[in-house]
Amino acid sequence: MMRRGRGYALDLLTVAGAVVLLLPYFWMVSSSLKTQDEIFRLPIEWLPPVPQWTNYPTALARFPFGIYFFNSALVAVSVMLCNVFIGSLAAYGLAKFRFPFRELCFRAMLSTLMLPLEILLVPTFLVVRQLGLLDSYGGLILPLAVDAFGIFLMRQYFLDLPDSLIEAARLDGCSEFGIFWRIVVPNSRPALAALAVLSFRENWDQFLWPLVIVSREALKTFPLGLALFEGSFNASYHEMMAAAVVGMIPMMVLFLVFQRAFVRGLTLTGLRE
Amino acid sequence: MRQRWTGFLFVLPALVHLVLFKFYPMAQAFGLSFFKYDLLSPPTPTGLGNYRALWENPLFHQSLGVSVKYTLGVAVPEWFLALALALLLNRSMPGRGVIRLAYFLPIAMSQIVVALVWKFLYHPYGLVNGLLSLVSIDRVNWLSDEATALPALAAIGVWRGVPLFAVVYLAGLQAIPGEYYEASRIDGAGEWQRFRYITLPLLRPTILFVVVVSLLLAMKFFVNPLVMTEGGPNGSTRVLPYFIYETGFAFFRMGEAAAASVVLFGMAFLFTVVQFRLLRHGVAG
Numbered sequence: 001m002m003r004r005g006r007g008y009a010l011d012l013l014t015v016a017g018a019v020v021l022l023l024p025y026f027w028m029v030s031s032s033l034k035t036q037d038e039i040f041r042l043p044i045e046w047l048p049p050v051p052q053w054t055n056y057p058t059a060l061a062r063f064p065f066g067i068y069f070f071n072s073a074l075v076a077v078s079v080m081l082c083n084v085f086i087g088s089l090a091a092y093g094l095a096k097f098r099f100p101f102r103e104l105c106f107r108a109m110l111s112t113l114m115l116p117l118e119i120l121l122v123p124t125f126l127v128v129r130q131l132g133l134l135d136s137y138g139g140l141i142l143p144l145a146v147d148a149f150g151i152f153l154m155r156q157y158f159l160d161l162p163d164s165l166i167e168a169a170r171l172d173g174c175s176e177f178g179i180f181w182r183i184v185v186p187n188s189r190p191a192l193a194a195l196a197v198l199s200f201r202e203n204w205d206q207f208l209w210p211l212v213i214v215s216r217e218a219l220k221t222f223p224l225g226l227a228l229f230e231g232s233f234n235a236s237y238h239e240m241m242a243a244a245v246v247g248m249i250p251m252m253v254l255f256l257v258f259q260r261a262f263v264r265g266l267t268l269t270g271l272r273e
Numbered sequence: 274m275r276q277r278w279t280g281f282l283f284v285l286p287a288l289v290h291l292v293l294f295k296f297y298p299m300a301q302a303f304g305l306s307f308f309k310y311d312l313l314s315p316p317t318p319t320g321l322g323n324y325r326a327l328w329e330n331p332l333f334h335q336s337l338g339v340s341v342k343y344t345l346g347v348a349v350p351e352w353f354l355a356l357a358l359a360l361l362l363n364r365s366m367p368g369r370g371v372i373r374l375a376y377f378l379p380i381a382m383s384q385i386v387v388a389l390v391w392k393f394l395y396h397p398y399g400l401v402n403g404l405l406s407l408v409s410i411d412r413v414n415w416l417s418d419e420a421t422a423l424p425a426l427a428a429i430g431v432w433r434g435v436p437l438f439a440v441v442y443l444a445g446l447q448a449i450p451g452e453y454y455e456a457s458r459i460d461g462a463g464e465w466q467r468f469r470y471i472t473l474p475l476l477r478p479t480i481l482f483v484v485v486v487s488l489l490l491a492m493k494f495f496v497n498p499l500v501m502t503e504g505g506p507n508g509s510t511r512v513l514p515y516f517i518y519e520t521g522f523a524f525f526r527m528g529e530a531a532a533a534s535v536v537l538f539g540m541a542f543l544f545t546v547v548q549f550r551l552l553r554h555g556v557a558g
Contacts (some may be wrong), residue, residue: 001363007366010361010364010366011366011367013361014361014362014364014366014372015372017358017361017376018372018375019377020432021375021376021379022311022375022378022379023325023431024390024391024394024400024432025379025392027390027400028386028390028393031393036319038398040396040398042398042403042406043403044403044404044407054381067334085346086286086287086290087287089283089284089286089287090284090286090287090288092282092283093281093282094280095281095285097280097281097283098277098280099277099278099279099280099281100277100281101453102280102281103302104287105284106297108288108291109287109291112291112295112296113544114538114541114544115295115298115299115541116493116494116541118493118494118514118535119294119493119534119538119541120298120299120302121513121517121518121521121522122299122302122305122521122527122530122531122534123296123299123302123531123534124294124304125300125521125522126298126301126305126527127293127294127297127298127301130322131443142294145290145483146286146290146291146294148291151287167518168413176279180283183319188385189480201381204383205383205384205385207496208383208496208518211466212453212522216310223383223384223386224383224387226389227385227388227500230388230392230500231390237393237396240389240393241389241390241393243463244386244389244390247383247385247386248335248382248383248386249381250325251381251382252378252381253497255377255378255380255381255402256378256380257529259374260378262380262381263377269278270328
């Protein structure tokens with residue numbers, strides 16, 4: 001009887017933790033549907049008396065959020081495709097071939113994990129400037145296109161693929177790239193999906209890099225747009241929360257649809273912020 | 274002979290990219306740290322001038338201190354809370370799937386959305402003070418008071434990081450073979466003893482991994498100070514990466530920013546050397 005009581009207490013604690021965790025998001029959605037007068041009202045009103053759906057179109061009309069949304073999607077998808085393709089090519093080379101300096105290559109690539117963009121912000125900016133790519137999609141996408149985490153994740157997966165699969169295709173006269181494309185890739189869907197989801201998540205969220213290299217309105221990403229909204233003098237929280245909810249939707253959908261790939265990816269790579 | 278280089282060809286595109294966008298910039302930062310450069314006029318050599326300027330800049334020292342406080346203030350609570358959460362989530366309970374979903378969903382949230390929401394929550398008339406008023410605690414100006422701004426930002430980091438690391442711990446917990454627990458139960462070991470003598474030792478690689486990664490992630494993060502407090506009040510939330518950002522892109526002292534990057538890189542390097550060991554022993558096997 002004692003045990004059961006404790007079990008219930010722990011169940012309750014687990015649920016309470018989830019409430020604390022989700023409360024800020026609930027408050028965001030709730031506030032996005034309130035009027036300006038209602039958002040700071042005390043005692044706390046958990047739900048808007050009358051949901052103000054018009055906050056959404058009003059908020060989204062303040063800045064060209066359609067363009068920002070498109071840019072974020074474009075950057076996230078392009079970077080994800082590059083990341084998955086180039087990363088898995090490299091991972092396959094490292095996992096299934098022997099060549100001179102292979103270990104050195106792998107270590108060098110892994111060592112770039114300690115060079116995140118936040119640390120290399122200034123010099124990366126200078127490199128992109130030298131390439132003449134400031135204020136362009138190329139400049140937004142190119143520096144992010146390869147990530148050692150992806151290479152590491154895919155390599156772990158490829159190491160476990162049976163060599164016999166590859167040997168058989170080779171005996172059938174398949175080209176080396178053909179083997180990769182027609183045999184290895186179809187057999188690695190779970191890992192590729194995990195990498196794709198993580199990469200999309202991270203790059204949908206790009207904020208610092210666009211902040212540094214983009215000045216044209218037409219190239220700004222959604223997170224950058226949200227930050228601008230926050231900084232603008234007539235910003236009011238109910239509208240800001242509405243814009244934030246819209247920015248949150250792609251991530252939510254992505255997570256709910258690809259939940260398993262997402263969690264698998266997190267556990268495989270260690271994590272990204 | 275063809276076979277010999279095939280593997281290298283697969284690796285080549287990624288290698289070229291990383292050289293161009295990681296190693297070359299790093300080398301350039303190092304080189305640039307010995308020059309004065311404002312983007313407009315060509316760089317002029319100053320020897321150790323930038324490092325000396327940093328050393329003599331009280332804001333840099335303050336920033337280092339803030340960074341250390343923030344990094345530890347976020348990472349240390351994460352280690353314990355995430356493990357506790359993983360243990361909770363590893364129990365069987367009704368609706369476990371939904372509960373886990375509730376915990377993992379916020380991991381997908383955008384960092385800028387998090388910053389905006391919390392700025393709203395920490396508003397003097399916001400929800401945090403609203404809830405505190407229920408227990409008769411006076412209003413606090415969380416983000417504009419030097420004493421509370423950094424802890425307020427660290428709390429967000431913890432709130433965001435705990436589910437993330439709980440996922441990792443959970444994977445570690447589930448990798449422990451159930452027979453160990455069965456055997457210990459037969460031997461009459463209590464719950465605490467099972468945790469202390471089975472779970473903890475077998476979780477060691479995971480724990481070390483979480484420790485290092487959490488430190489690295491907290492160390493480089495500066496979106497919240499940038500968006501929520503602009504490093505203030507009085508520099509009390511100006512973490513080192515934000516200091517670098519400001520020096521480079523607000524004051525255009527690129528050389529000095531590069532020198533500060535080298536310092537930050539040194540710190541990251543220290544942690545990562547440890548991480549490498551872990552990856553080789555633990556995860557990569």
